[in-house]
Amino acid sequence: MTLETPQQLPSAYDPASVEQRLYQKWLDAGYFTPTIDPAKRPFVVIQPPPNVTGELHLGHAQRATVEDALTRWHRMLGDAALWLPGLDHAGIATQVVVERELAAEGLTRHDLGREKFQERVWDWVGKSRGRISEQHRRLGVSCDWSREVFTLDPRPSRAVRHTFVNLYRKGLIYRGERIINWCPRCATALSDLEVEHRETDGNLYYIHYPLANGNGRLTVATTRPETLLGDTGVAVNPEDPRYAAFIGKDVVLPVLGRRIPVVGDEAVETDFGTGALKVTPGHDPTDFDLGERHGLPIVTVMHPNGAMNAEAGPYEGLDRFQARIQIVEDLQRDGLLELVEDHRHAVGHCQRCDQVVEPMVSKQWFVRIAPLAKPALDVVRDGTVRIVPERFTRIYENWMENLRDWCISRQLWWGHRIPVWYCGACDQEIVEYEDPDACPHCGSRDLTQDEDMLDTWFSSGLWTHSTLGWPDETEDLGYFYPTSVMETAHDILFFWVARMIMLGIENTGKAPFHTVFLSGLIRDVEGAKMSKTRGNVLDPLDAIDQYGCDALRFALTVGNAPGNDARLGASKLEAARNFANKIWNAARYVARAMEEADDLTGWSDPPAVHLEDRWIKSSLNRLVARVNRQLEDYQLGEAEQSIYEFLWSEFCDWYIEAAKVRIRSADGPSPVPMLVHVLETTLRLLHPFMPFVTEEAWSNLVARVPRERELAPSIMVAPYPVADASAFDDAAEDAIASVREAIRLVRNARAEFRIPPAQPLELLVDPGAPQSALEAEAPLIRALARVEPLRFLEGRDQLPTTGAATAVVGGAVMAIPLEGLVDIGAERMRLSGELADAQQALERLGARLSDAQFLEKAPEEVVERERDRQRATEERKARLQELLTQLSE
RNA sequence: GGGCGGCUAGCUCAGUUGGUUAGAGCACUUGCUUUACACGCAAGGGGUCAUAGGUUCGAGUCCUGUGCCGCCCA
Numbered sequence: 001m002t003l004e005t006p007q008q009l010p011s012a013y014d015p016a017s018v019e020q021r022l023y024q025k026w027l028d029a030g031y032f033t034p035t036i037d038p039a040k041r042p043f044v045v046i047q048p049p050p051n052v053t054g055e056l057h058l059g060h061a062q063r064a065t066v067e068d069a070l071t072r073w074h075r076m077l078g079d080a081a082l083w084l085p086g087l088d089h090a091g092i093a094t095q096v097v098v099e100r101e102l103a104a105e106g107l108t109r110h111d112l113g114r115e116k117f118q119e120r121v122w123d124w125v126g127k128s129r130g131r132i133s134e135q136h137r138r139l140g141v142s143c144d145w146s147r148e149v150f151t152l153d154p155r156p157s158r159a160v161r162h163t164f165v166n167l168y169r170k171g172l173i174y175r176g177e178r179i180i181n182w183c184p185r186c187a188t189a190l191s192d193l194e195v196e197h198r199e200t201d202g203n204l205y206y207i208h209y210p211l212a213n214g215n216g217r218l219t220v221a222t223t224r225p226e227t228l229l230g231d232t233g234v235a236v237n238p239e240d241p242r243y244a245a246f247i248g249k250d251v252v253l254p255v256l257g258r259r260i261p262v263v264g265d266e267a268v269e270t271d272f273g274t275g276a277l278k279v280t281p282g283h284d285p286t287d288f289d290l291g292e293r294h295g296l297p298i299v300t301v302m303h304p305n306g307a308m309n310a311e312a313g314p315y316e317g318l319d320r321f322q323a324r325i326q327i328v329e330d331l332q333r334d335g336l337l338e339l340v341e342d343h344r345h346a347v348g349h350c351q352r353c354d355q356v357v358e359p360m361v362s363k364q365w366f367v368r369i370a371p372l373a374k375p376a377l378d379v380v381r382d383g384t385v386r387i388v389p390e391r392f393t394r395i396y397e398n399w400m401e402n403l404r405d406w407c408i409s410r411q412l413w414w415g416h417r418i419p420v421w422y423c424g425a426c427d428q429e430i431v432e433y434e435d436p437d438a439c440p441h442c443g444s445r446d447l448t449q450d451e452d453m454l455d456t457w458f459s460s461g462l463w464t465h466s467t468l469g470w471p472d473e474t475e476d477l478g479y480f481y482p483t484s485v486m487e488t489a490h491d492i493l494f495f496w497v498a499r500m501i502m503l504g505i506e507n508t509g510k511a512p513f514h515t516v517f518l519s520g521l522i523r524d525v526e527g528a529k530m531s532k533t534r535g536n537v538l539d540p541l542d543a544i545d546q547y548g549c550d551a552l553r554f555a556l557t558v559g560n561a562p563g564n565d566a567r568l569g570a571s572k573l574e575a576a577r578n579f580a581n582k583i584w585n586a587a588r589y590v591a592r593a594m595e596e597a598d599d600l601t602g603w604s605d606p607p608a609v610h611l612e613d614r615w616i617k618s619s620l621n622r623l624v625a626r627v628n629r630q631l632e633d634y635q636l637g638e639a640e641q642s643i644y645e646f647l648w649s650e651f652c653d654w655y656i657e658a659a660k661v662r663i664r665s666a667d668g669p670s671p672v673p674m675l676v677h678v679l680e681t682t683l684r685l686l687h688p689f690m691p692f693v694t695e696e697a698w699s700n701l702v703a704r705v706p707r708e709r710e711l712a713p714s715i716m717v718a719p720y721p722v723a724d725a726s727a728f729d730d731a732a733e734d735a736i737a738s739v740r741e742a743i744r745l746v747r748n749a750r751a752e753f754r755i756p757p758a759q760p761l762e763l764l765v766d767p768g769a770p771q772s773a774l775e776a777e778a779p780l781i782r783a784l785a786r787v788e789p790l791r792f793l794e795g796r797d798q799l800p801t802t803g804a805a806t807a808v809v810g811g812a813v814m815a816i817p818l819e820g821l822v823d824i825g826a827e828r829m830r831l832s833g834e835l836a837d838a839q840q841a842l843e844r845l846g847a848r849l850s851d852a853q854f855l856e857k858a859p860e861e862v863v864e865r866e867r868d869r870q871r872a873t874e875e876r877k878a879r880l881q882e883l884l885t886q887l888s889e
Numbered sequence: 890g891g892g893c894g895g896c897u898a899g900c901u902c903a904g905u906u907g908g909u910u911a912g913a914g915c916a917c918u919u920g921c922u923u924u925a926c927a928c929g930c931a932a933g934g935g936g937u938c939a940u941a942g943g944u945u946c947g948a949g950u951c952c953u954g955u956g957c958c959g960c961c962c963a
Contacts, residue, residue, distance in 0.1 A: 006925085009925095011925075011926065012926080012928065013926090013928085197962085197963085346963085391893065391894075392893090394892080394893075395892075395893065395961075395962090398891090398892065398893095398961095398962080399961090399962075402962085402963085490961095491960095491961090493961095494961095494962095525900095525901085527901090527959095551928095558903095558913095558914085559901095559902060559903050559913070559914080560902085560903085561902090561903070561904090563894090564894085564895090564902090565959095565960090566901090566902080567901060567902085569901085569915095571900095571901085571914075571915045571916085572901080572914075572915080574915085574928070575914055575915070575928090576914095577928060578926090578928040578929085579928090580928085581926065581928045581929090582925090582926065582928080582929085584925085584926080584928095585925040585926035585928095585929085586925065586926080587925085588925050588926080589925035589926080590925085591925090592925075593925095633905070635905075637902095637903075638903070638904085638905095641903070641912095641913070641914095644913085644914095645912095645913075652925085652926085653930085656925080657930095660925095744931095744932080747931060747932060748931095748932060748933085750920095750931090750932080751919070751920065751931075751932040751933075752932085752933095754919095754920080756920090756921095757920075757921055757923075757931080758921095758923085786923090837910090841910075848946075848947080851946055851947095852946085853945095853946040853947095854946040854947075855946085856946080857945090857946055857947090858908070858946065858947075859908080861908095862908050862909095862947090865908080865909070866908090866909080869909065
């Protein structure tokens with residue numbers, strides 16, 4: 001590749017011409033695949049596998065950026081960094097998507113049959129995978145594509161099979177008639193987590209249940225009157241004086257006329273409704289528990305599709321919502337409906353298809369959760385697993401302490417099939433690692449496999465180890481497990497993270513990672529969740545086309561605190577794009593300075609002799625220290641902010657501008673080696689976040705540099721910067737700060753008095769101190785403030801007393817003679833104001849420093865800092881007073 | 890009903906062992922074709938950190954109460 005001259009480089013950074021080329025270069029070099037090396041420390045991130053049928057959205061892009069940044073950082077630290085990508089078959093989500101497609105053709109999955117339907121899904125998967133993969137690559141992710149896994153691949157499927165069999169044999173998986181959440185649209189059971197509760201306007205119906213003996217009646221309140229068809233009791237609180245006498249008697253179920261008992265139970269809330277509760281064990285989870293306590297029978301009144309069944313008597317065949325209307329009418333007719341109230345309450349909806357979910361008793365497979373939850377709780381409590389940000393630890397604990405058994409069977413056709421066979425001859429359940437040919441109990445070949453599929457999250461829960469080869473003792477598993485950081489969105493803490501911890505410990509004996517890093521959700525500018533129906537979805541690829549990958553990555557992560565939701569809009573993307581362009585142009589400038597410099601010797605660690613060099617080197621090393629600290633503490637957004645500020649406001653705004661002055665005058669040591677050094681270091685610091693522009697700029701720099709140290713072939717395998725504390729230089733930083741202040745004051749006066757930028761100004765300075773930084777930096781002040789002549793005075797009495805803009809910087813006094821422009825009275829007013837400020841500050845400082853408590857209790861360095869400030873403020877006050885006296889003469 | 894989070898400049902947000910005069914981006918005002926960058930440069934305006942108490946030498950930061958907004962769980 002021939003090196004372009006700096007002049008040939010475009011003046012605006014063009015991401016499109018860089019990104020694909022560099023990504024290919026990294027792929028070809030094999031940087032994304034770590035080598036298993038016992039001498040190295042492994043760093044492992046397992047990617048949360050996106051749904052195979054979905055497209056990546058900005059949330060994925062943000063998480064990918066965080067995961068990539070962590071991986072790139074560790075790779076540069078010299079770790080064996082593995083970021084393992086994958087895809088999730090997403091059972092119910094995918095099935096719903098494909099069923100919708102079928103519905104558009106007027107078909108259901110039953111028209112196709114199980115096999116054809118599965119083929120159809122695989123077709124869809126094939127199309128979708130390519131898109132997801134393309135999106136990921138465009139995001140610049142450095143994941144190891146050679147290890148990419150799909151949840152339905154043979155290896156993870158084997159892990160699913162082994163886990164199921166092991167848990168079954170330990171008695172931790174069982175089949176039973178329990179109350180579950182049923183989606184009539186999807187015709188499948190759902191776990192508690194897959195139900196979304198939404199506040200909905202409904203009614204509360206007060207219904208009379210006459211006593212069987214004809215002496216009165218009980219009135220119950222319900223939001224779902226149609227379920228009374230499945231009532232097998234009425235419950236009241238035994239402490240409730242209104243109803244105590246009813247316990248043990250029978251009431252007559254309206255409409256159906258069935259006799260059902262009244263039972264006493266403490267769980268009944270006396271102040272909800274009438275205080276009497278109809279008990280429907282077949283269609284309500286609390287009633288199920290209650291019914292179990294009192295031995296009440298279970299009656300299920302609905303078909304799986306939500307229509308009423310034979311138990312519903314005259315309502316058989318009606319849809320559940322029609323049945324509700326009909327029953328209410330009938331109750332009214334019979335005079336059994338006391339009243340109907342408006343009532344707002346939470347109604348469960350299917351997470352995937354939004355239908356109202358029906359609690360229903362059904363025969364399903366469950367995981368016994370308590371024995372798994374205990375160790376998973378312990379590892380978080382004892383710090384083996386750290387959750388970032390910390391506040392989610394409590395949320396995790398609360399949830400884990402209140403878990404019900406996990407319903408894992410789904411009446412779907414897409415996913416991992418439940419590995420249980422039933423023998424037609426002896427009726428035994430057969431659960432083996434390999435598919436059985438014959439019944440091990442009776443030898444019969446009349447075997448049928450369970451029709452159901454496993455909850456997707458069952459396989460996801462194994463992801464940290466199934467991707468590395470478990471249950472086999474593979475080299476990958478031995479080296480990379482347990483993994484390091486699990487980064488994911490906080491909304492799947494329970495769905496996924498908790499189950500990974502439970503099943504990771506269960507299968508391997510070890511917690512699957514040491515850190516959980518939870519990201520917030522990405523919202524649109526208005527703060528709304530992005531969704532297709534709202535039409536506010538921003539495709540990551542569009543954003544990349546428009547602003548560039550680095551800009552998107554930066555915009556998605558800069559300044560974000562872990563776990564907090566963030567909004568993204570055009571202005572943030574523009575700011576990020578501008579930053580990429582700033583870096584590009586800084587690099588372009590430095591490259592040009594290099595071409596024109598005679599000697600770049602020492603660039604890799606230039607000695608800091610000149611005050612400006614001492615300052616920038618000190619400042620750079622403080623930045624490096626800070627960024628390392630922030631990364632170690634997972635404050636990625638802050639780290640980016642730090643780099644942004646240094647690069648733009650320190651390096652570009654001041655060091656480069658100062659360097660130009662020195663280069664032009666050819667006076668003193670050349671700043672070019674330092675320019676190269678600072679930029680090269682900062683690019684490495686930033687690379688994990690903005691991989692492309694840093695690589696491109698870095699390559700352009702190092703291609704022009706003498707080989708003073710071994711140079712990596714790519715910034716992504718170059719070492720991450722380490723701070724050199726010996727470069728810290730407070731004196732230089734203070735000195736440059738006062739020079740900057742002086743320049744700012746001159747520019748300020750120029751703006752205030754409307755003096756054209758090109759017109760030089762005379763500046764008189766009484767430096768005050770013998771070794772003033774203002775004197776040392778006179779050329780810089782001349783150039784950046786457009787000062788000519790700049791004269792340093794012997795004594796204050798030489799300062800002009802009229803018609804001058806004046807200011808105090810540290811111990812120095814400056815005056816810009818502006819006869820005829822400056823109103824001396826206004827000038828005096830301004831200085832008096834400053835004097836008053838100084839006086840006020842001194843009073844505060846004096847009070848603090850004379851407080852014995854403060855002196856005794858505050859740390860030494862804080863006291864010392866206050867003393868320094870007091871000294872400086874006193875000096876400033878003295879100078880201001882002198883100046884004012886002079887002006888009033 | 891229980892829990893969590895937010896309330897900081899016009900807007901969006903940082904601010905992690907409590908320690909300068911509380912920061913950034915965007916927006917705003919003024920002026921600039923200054924040969925790296927107008928995706929830029931310079932100067933500037935703008936905040937009693939929701940509220941009431943408390944702890945402390947010192948509170949945006951810790952504690953308690955209150956108000957509004959959002960989320961999670963039941």
